[in-house]
Amino acid sequence: MKLHREGKGPIAVASCVFLLCNGLAFVLISNSLWYIQGFVLVLTTVLLGLVFFFFRIPKRVLNIDDACIQAPCDGTVVVIEEVEPDEYFTEKRLQISVFMSVLNVHVNLNPIAGEVVYSCYHKGKNLVAWHPKSSTENERHSVVYQHANGKEVLAKQIAGALANRIVNYLTCGEVANQTEEMGFIKFGSRVDLLLPLDCVVKVQLGDKVQGGITTLAQWP
Structure with missing residues (x-):
């Protein structure tokens, strides 16, 4: 470690x-x-x-699988639902959210491999990370990956009530590798993934997941 x-x-x-x-x-x-x-x-x-x-x-053997969308962080699955996106996408997406407590490992990893086509930081509030409005009102940083199959995934780092800094290492135009570091959120937070609706979900609400190891969904 x-x-x-x-x-x-x-x-x-x-x-x-x-x-x-x-x-x-x-x-x-x-x-x-x-x-x-x-x-x-x-x-x-x-x-x-x-x-x-x-x-x-912690020292881990990460799961690299181009057919899968991996958990971007450790934590608990708190949302699995269809949503109307508030940025970048105009059509409905499938949202999977993972809440990180202060005891979880807080490194954020790339859920898929692909080109970074969007990166945007948003100032905002510090609602508790499990609050329904935290995805749209809290301080957050969003990136969109375009997979080799042409489909896109948005990953949103969201600050929580205790979080005081979001760090994101990605820039538009670079090619990100699956399970490599996307960023870090300090002291309590959550990560949302917005996926195409036809993705096959492999987790349930309340599941404990590990970043870079647990498969959240698979491409159709």
Whole structure:
């Protein structure tokens, strides 16, 4: 397991806060109140550990299959439905949404291979990521991949109530490889996929999925 590059800043800040809090605790709190010093140490150690845990990248064997649309992230399937898109597409699409808790791995991966034909960042609110309106009102970044079969898939990174930054590494015109990194969302979020209606869904609501491993749908 290794740490994601997006964690360098937050980990450095968290480490400084850890040292500062414990330094002040041992200087300002009497040694007779050792249990308070110990409480501060335990609390800050847990919080620092959570920051390291959040930016982890576990070692995995990813599933590359050009006939499949893979999960773009770890999390829980919270939406499977037909929708009227709010951008790029004009016709109905099949939406599959995966919610990531703060305990999930937060690396976002390309669900398919294809040319990036659209990339757009939208400022917005910070509604909880499972809120129905988070797809259209929250801070988000959308990209569209055009597969070799001519079909297109939109992947939308959506910030949640705790998320404070969306990172997307793709640019229009580049060819993305399936399961390689699309981006990262810090501290709680979700990813929506908008697929052609004729795709064959392979998951159900409530399923736990793993990015780059679980197949969400297949081409017809």
